[in-house]
Amino acid sequence: MNDQRESRLIALAAVFLFLYSVILTLAPAVREQSLNVAFRLSHWLGFAAWLLLAFLAYRVTSRLLPDRDPYLLPSALFLSGWGLLTIWRLDSGFGLRQALWLGVGVIAFALIAFFLKDLNFLRRYKYILLGTGLALTTLTLFLGTNPTGAGPRLWLGCCGVYLQPSEPLKLLLVVYLAAYLADRLPTSLNFFPLLWPTIFATGIGISLLLVQRDLGTASIFIMLYAVILYLATGRRRVLLAATIGLIVAGLIGYFFIDVVRTRLDVWINPWNDPTGHAYQIVQSLLAIANGGTIGRGPGLGSPSLVPVAHSDFIFSAMAEETGLAGTFGLFAIFGLIFARGLIASLRAKDRFRRLLAAGLTTYLGIQALLIIGGNLRLFPLTGETLPFVAYGGSSLLTAFVALALLLIISNQTDVEPVPLPSPQPYFFLAAALGLGLIAASLTNTWWSVIRSSDLLARTDNARRSIADRYVKRGSLLDRNNQPIDATEGSSGSYKRVYLYPELAPVVGYTHPIFGQAGLEASLDDYLRGLQGNPSSLIWWDHLLYGTPPPGLDVRLSLDLELQQRADQLLGKSTGAIVLLNAQTGEILVMASHPNYDPNKLNEIGASLAKDSTAPLVNRAAQGMYPVGTAAVPFYSTLGEVNAPSTQQLQALFEKLGFYTTPQLSLPVAIAAPRDETANLQVSPLQMALAAASLSNSGMRPAPRIALAVNTSQQGWVILPAQTQPVQIFSADVAAAAALQNSLQNKIYWGWIGSANSTKTPVTWYLGGTLPNWQGTPLAVVVLIEGNNPFTAQYAGQELMRAATKP
Amino acid sequence: MIGALVLALRLLMVLALYVFVGWAIWTIAQDVKRTGLQAMPRRVPAIRLEVWTQNGQAVSQAFSQPEVTLGRDPACDVLLDEETVSARHARLSYHHNQWWLEDLESTNGTSLNATRLNTATVLTNGDEIQCGKARLTVSLGNNDTLPIAQKL
Numbered sequence: 001m002n003d004q005r006e007s008r009l010i011a012l013a014a015v016f017l018f019l020y021s022v023i024l025t026l027a028p029a030v031r032e033q034s035l036n037v038a039f040r041l042s043h044w045l046g047f048a049a050w051l052l053l054a055f056l057a058y059r060v061t062s063r064l065l066p067d068r069d070p071y072l073l074p075s076a077l078f079l080s081g082w083g084l085l086t087i088w089r090l091d092s093g094f095g096l097r098q099a100l101w102l103g104v105g106v107i108a109f110a111l112i113a114f115f116l117k118d119l120n121f122l123r124r125y126k127y128i129l130l131g132t133g134l135a136l137t138t139l140t141l142f143l144g145t146n147p148t149g150a151g152p153r154l155w156l157g158c159c160g161v162y163l164q165p166s167e168p169l170k171l172l173l174v175v176y177l178a179a180y181l182a183d184r185l186p187t188s189l190n191f192f193p194l195l196w197p198t199i200f201a202t203g204i205g206i207s208l209l210l211v212q213r214d215l216g217t218a219s220i221f222i223m224l225y226a227v228i229l230y231l232a233t234g235r236r237r238v239l240l241a242a243t244i245g246l247i248v249a250g251l252i253g254y255f256f257i258d259v260v261r262t263r264l265d266v267w268i269n270p271w272n273d274p275t276g277h278a279y280q281i282v283q284s285l286l287a288i289a290n291g292g293t294i295g296r297g298p299g300l301g302s303p304s305l306v307p308v309a310h311s312d313f314i315f316s317a318m319a320e321e322t323g324l325a326g327t328f329g330l331f332a333i334f335g336l337i338f339a340r341g342l343i344a345s346l347r348a349k350d351r352f353r354r355l356l357a358a359g360l361t362t363y364l365g366i367q368a369l370l371i372i373g374g375n376l377r378l379f380p381l382t383g384e385t386l387p388f389v390a391y392g393g394s395s396l397l398t399a400f401v402a403l404a405l406l407l408i409i410s411n412q413t414d415v416e417p418v419p420l421p422s423p424q425p426y427f428f429l430a431a432a433l434g435l436g437l438i439a440a441s442l443t444n445t446w447w448s449v450i451r452s453s454d455l456l457a458r459t460d461n462a463r464r465s466i467a468d469r470y471v472k473r474g475s476l477l478d479r480n481n482q483p484i485d486a487t488e489g490s491s492g493s494y495k496r497v498y499l500y501p502e503l504a505p506v507v508g509y510t511h512p513i514f515g516q517a518g519l520e521a522s523l524d525d526y527l528r529g530l531q532g533n534p535s536s537l538i539w540w541d542h543l544l545y546g547t548p549p550p551g552l553d554v555r556l557s558l559d560l561e562l563q564q565r566a567d568q569l570l571g572k573s574t575g576a577i578v579l580l581n582a583q584t585g586e587i588l589v590m591a592s593h594p595n596y597d598p599n600k601l602n603e604i605g606a607s608l609a610k611d612s613t614a615p616l617v618n619r620a621a622q623g624m625y626p627v628g629t630a631a632v633p634f635y636s637t638l639g640e641v642n643a644p645s646t647q648q649l650q651a652l653f654e655k656l657g658f659y660t661t662p663q664l665s666l667p668v669a670i671a672a673p674r675d676e677t678a679n680l681q682v683s684p685l686q687m688a689l690a691a692a693s694l695s696n697s698g699m700r701p702a703p704r705i706a707l708a709v710n711t712s713q714q715g716w717v718i719l720p721a722q723t724q725p726v727q728i729f730s731a732d733v734a735a736a737a738a739l740q741n742s743l744q745n746k747i748y749w750g751w752i753g754s755a756n757s758t759k760t761p762v763t764w765y766l767g768g769t770l771p772n773w774q775g776t777p778l779a780v781v782v783l784i785e786g787n788n789p790f791t792a793q794y795a796g797q798e799l800m801r802a803a804t805k806p
Numbered sequence: 807m808i809g810a811l812v813l814a815l816r817l818l819m820v821l822a823l824y825v826f827v828g829w830a831i832w833t834i835a836q837d838v839k840r841t842g843l844q845a846m847p848r849r850v851p852a853i854r855l856e857v858w859t860q861n862g863q864a865v866s867q868a869f870s871q872p873e874v875t876l877g878r879d880p881a882c883d884v885l886l887d888e889e890t891v892s893a894r895h896a897r898l899s900y901h902h903n904q905w906w907l908e909d910l911e912s913t914n915g916t917s918l919n920a921t922r923l924n925t926a927t928v929l930t931n932g933d934e935i936q937c938g939k940a941r942l943t944v945s946l947g948n949n950d951t952l953p954i955a956q957k958l
Contacts, residue, residue, distance in 0.1 A: 005833055008829070009826060009829065012822060012825055012826040012829065013826060019822060020819055021816055023812055023815050026811070026815075027812070029808045033808070033809065068872075071834070076827075078826060258856045294817070295816070297812060297813075298816075300812075322820070322823075324825075325824075326823065329826075329827055332827040333827065336831075514937055544809035544812075545809055565903065587892050626822060751878065
């Protein structure tokens with residue numbers, strides 16, 4: 001019956017891993033949404049290796065240990081296969097190594113099952129075993145290396161094979177403590193003298209680890225010692241003392257050891273430093289959030305964004321690709337191992353076996369909970385490995401040795417268990433492990449369901465720019481549907497191309513490193529397909545591909561022909577031009593010089609922000625310039641006054657919208673406060689809206705730049721202006737003010753203003769069509785940094801001429 | 807299209823995971839149920855033994871556990887302080903809905919109704935047991951049965 005149960009469970013694990021492998025093979029096709037891709041195949045080697053080793057391990061146990069627990073081996077094989085494929089998916093080189101180590105682990109498992117059935121060997125040679133472990137760990141002080149070349153030297157290595165002695169040392173400590181306490185406790189009445197040898201042995205281990213700066217393993221040692229002693233003696237004081245000891249050690253570490261302080265700070269508040277020390281944990285939480293309920297699917301997430309995802313952060317990689325559904329199953333499998341381990345312990349036929357089984361279960365439990373909790377920010381991060389799952393030969397080997405010992409202990413029929421004087425410690429241990437798994441499940445739900453969308457919207461979530469490579473972003477079009485920005489290439493290598501780069505300060509850019517700016521940023525939801533698409537489509541695409549649906553094209557009010565003319569006219573001058581439809585507020589031209597070429601952002605991106613000429617700033621909407629005499633054409637609206645008073649000016653400027661921040665889908669400068677008159681600064685856009693009121697019968701229009709979005713279901717949908725036009729003058733007053741500045745033989749008015757209040761003088765040119773103009777009323781504003789009335793006037797008049805040309 | 811296919815595979819994969827977990831839990835639950843059934847309080851009909859002392863008086867003892875040992879050892883349920891009785895002389899046990907008597911390889915043997923006992927034999931009401939020179943009478947009360955303590 002044991003054989004049947006075990007083989008059936010292993011078969012189910014094989015089904016899971018087979019489906020995982022199939023999905024991983026198909027993953028590139030799903031990502032690029034095309035069948036013409038390079039399918040992933042190398043991990044099938046890992047699956048085959050797992051299948052062979054699982055069969056071997058099953059044959060060994062059914063031959064050598066007929067009455068073993070039938071759940072432990074399938075659970076361990078399930079976890080190690082899942083881990084192996086996850087590692088392979090992250091990096092096939094590591095995957096191959098892990099498969100070889102899994103082979104070593106299963107062979108060690110078989111050898112122990114064959115030679116060590118009588119555990120008295122361990123009991124008798126406990127000092128030699130522990131001594132060997134300590135000696136190997138001591139060797140790392142002198143001969144230690146790190147396979148990655150940097151970091152703590154915790155490994156002993158030769159010829160490309162590395163062993164981390166602190167992993168088997170944990171196991172040897174458990175064996176030693178179980179053997180010693182099982183021998184001594186029943187006879188001894190005196191508590192403390194009995195414990196000196198164990199304190200001494202554990203102390204040496206801990207000091208070695210402290211010298212090695214392997215603080216995570218040192219704290220595991222303290223916990224293992226406390227729990228095993230508690231199990232053996234039933235004295236709750238032991239746990240209390242260990243808890244206090246760990247807290248005191250933590251506090252001392254916090255104040256005197258930098259590593260501990262950073263780890264604790266990062267645990268308490270990772271959001272302060274998401275790009276520095278907290279980078280790993282924040283990225284881990286982002287990965288878990290991206291997993292959501294059922295995960296992105298094997299090969300379909302981006303778990304490699306988390307550093308060292310294959311070892312310390314393998315849990316977050318699994319959470320991203322299998323979601324809450326997968327991690328709950330993972331917790332259940334760990335729970336199964338803990339429960340069966342404790343049952344084997346309670347049914348054991350002597351005290352040594354009982355303590356050993358409980359100790360091994362504790363070792364697996366503490367290690368799993370600490371690193372899962374660390375990935376979930378439930379506990380501070382300790383660099384431990386997830387047993388059976390994470391990359392690492394020493395850890396995998398140790399876990400399989402522990403598994404073999406547990407199976408040997410569970411291999412008995414109807415033997416009367418040794419009497420249990422106080423069962424509370426075992427109930428306590430079971431409750432602690434169960435509570436740990438429940439806490440992990442709740443925290444996992446918190447990150448992957450409740451906080452998921454907030455986390456994924458963070459700008460340091462690189463998955464957004466990864467999605468941009470696979471999903472076509474919408475184009476930005478001018479008013480005649482001429483493309484300004486477009487996405488070119490094919491899925492997997494989509495690239496944003498800026499077809500009219502001179503508009504860069506206005507339309508901005510979208511870039512995986514430098515983020516987004518301008519209209520690319522403010523219209524991102526449409527361009528990315530997250531707005532304007534039916535929510536069912538967005539949900540479905542997220543479920544299938546983990547990406548938003550294809551983006552939507554947005555039509556702008558800009559006129560590329562006029563824009564080109566404006567850019568020529570502004571030339572090398574520093575300044576801005578705004579030309580708008582005075583009636584509708586549609587912006588036809590928005591030029592800002594100097595500008596930059598966003599197609600070359602990879603090369604120039606870093607230096608742009610430091611450029612003293614500020615090419616990134618959209619001077620037309622974000623630049624604030626002193627008004628000076630530019631407001632004079634509006635004075636006539638006040639009636640016959642020689643010099644307007646401050647109150648009159650404030651009222652006028654209020655009407656003109658100089659104190660109002662224009663609302664449109666474009667980053668704009670915040671308007672000046674209301675009490676400012678003499679030193680008032682406005683943006684060219686504000687000035688153009690004010691000028692438009694003179695050409696539009698006293699009505700100040702509401703600005704618009706994004707006109708419409710091309711939805712898949714309803715075609716072009718109008719994006720309305722965000723504010724309402726305001727009647728600020730009567731039509732007669734406005735017409736009079738416009739006519740006052742009319743130019744000879746022209747159908748438009750014009751005015752040159754200047755201001756000197758800041759260190760650089762600025763020149764304004766305001767213009768607009770006259771009331772008797774039959775076509776579309778237009779208004780223009782040219783601003784030049786420096787005293788250059790000729791260029792300003794020429795540019796303004798030329799642009800008006802071009803725009804009013806029939 | 808491929809996306810929907812892979813979505814179906816992803817759901818199947820999750821299903822495989824939970825069938826693994828669910829099947830493990832189900833079989834464990836079956837085990838627990840079976841163990842529970844075995845440990846359910848079985849009703850054992852009370853057995854009353856009258857031990858005849860040398861001066862012809864009878865001391866009566868009633869038992870409700872499924873196993874009763876007789877012998878000279880003080881650990882025995884029925885203490886027979888008599889030189890011809892072995893330390894652990896005989897055993898009464900209840901199984902297969904019957905009380906059985908069996909001799910524990912005693913020196914002087916056990917007789918049931920004056921017949922020497924070689925194998926375990928079913929007892930009936932009023933049977934007379936002889937262990938060495940000690941004599942006991944069995945009375946099986948069918949009406950006052952007592953549940954044994956639940957042992958898990």
